[in-house]
Amino acid sequence: MDRRSQRACLADNYLIDLKAAIIVDVEATRAIRQAEVGAARTMIERTEDRLGLCPERLAADSAYGSAEMLGWLVNEHAIEPHIPVFDKSARDDGTFSREDFAYDQEHDLYICPAGEVLSSTGTLVNDGATLLYRASKYDCDACELKPRCCPKMPARKVPRSIHEQARDVARDISKTDAYVRSRRERKKIEMLFAHLKRILRLDRLRLRGPFGAQDEFLLAATAQNLRKLAKLIPLPVPTPA
Ligand code: SF4
Structure with missing residues (x-):
């Protein structure tokens, strides 16, 4: 449900509604994993505070699959993690894992x-x-x-x-059809970032600093949402001359 795009040392983080591909929140962070994971938490809490929306599931890549993040999602927010578990417990020297x-x-x-x-x-x-x-x-x-x-x-x-119990929840979800569907739906996020770069030409920032980046990312997300909404409005039927 969220993904990032990196520009220089800043990252654009989106929280999107997977069904409609509408961006529900935006957060600019430094382009490091810890900050991006923190942004996901910030956006989920802010969306719940401001819009009263709490996702049933979060689909994201393995960068968000740390034990702590999974524990936060499962135990504190009852959100299903459709996220690959970040796991280094397997051994490759032939001894038991x-x-x-x-x-x-x-x-x-x-x-x-x-x-x-x-x-x-x-x-x-x-x-x-x-x-x-x-x-x-x-x-x-x-x-x-x-x-x-x-x-x-x-x-x-x-x-x-x-947080191992939360990791087990994520492992169980990863074997379901719903997980495969979530993984497919995550392509909508990639398409939004591709659109951001190719059509809106936001491959470099015009404004300086994190606040400038936040403003630019927010404006770009608004433009993307408006474009999406415009497509949902049915075109008027042409009247015969
Ligand atoms: S942990 Fe169990 S399997 Fe491993 S060496 Fe000890 S007794 Fe044997």
């Missing part, structure tokens, strides 16, 4: 491929966003799977984001 460990939600622990338990002390690491689930050294020392699990460590550790 996190998905080889089964999470037991009821008891808050992981079960390893050998059937042993990995538990957490509840201490948060990595900026307070991750829990570490550890196997017992006693179990790992005696385990014949150790060379495929933790060959260079005394015991296996499995990290779990505090």
Whole structure:
């Protein structure tokens, strides 16, 4: 539902209604991922405050698929994330990845491929966003799977984001037909940015600074919406001479 286009070091962020391809909010930010993700939050909250609109789903690319963003969408706003999950847990050295460990939600622990338990002390690491689930050294020392699990460590550790449940929601959605439809509909955003560049010629900014950029982006979005609305008005039927 939103996407960005970069010009110099500033980015134009749109929040659009996917059904009608109408732009509902605009935000100029620096062209860095963190600022663009922050813009998505700002636009969603502002649209809800000003227009009383809250999306049921947000379709966006993987730049918006961080654990924190997914947690914000799912847990704080009940918005379905139609977004690829940003996930680096897969291993390519032949050892078990996190998905080889089964999470037991009821008891808050992981079960390893050998059937042993990995538990957490509840201490948060990595900026307070991750829990570490550890196997017992006693179990790992005696385990014949150790060379495929933790060959260079005394015991296996499995990290779990505090937003993992929201990530699971996004993973489940990614297997649905609705997700495929959302991905197709995101092309409407690309078309808006292509139009911005080719037809409105907004490939460089005339006004300076972030406020100038915000004004230019806002005017361009207004022009695009007006053009869209004009197309929706039926042409008058020509009267015979
Ligand atoms: S090495 Fe430890 S964590 Fe890995 S499979 Fe064996 S017992 Fe489980």
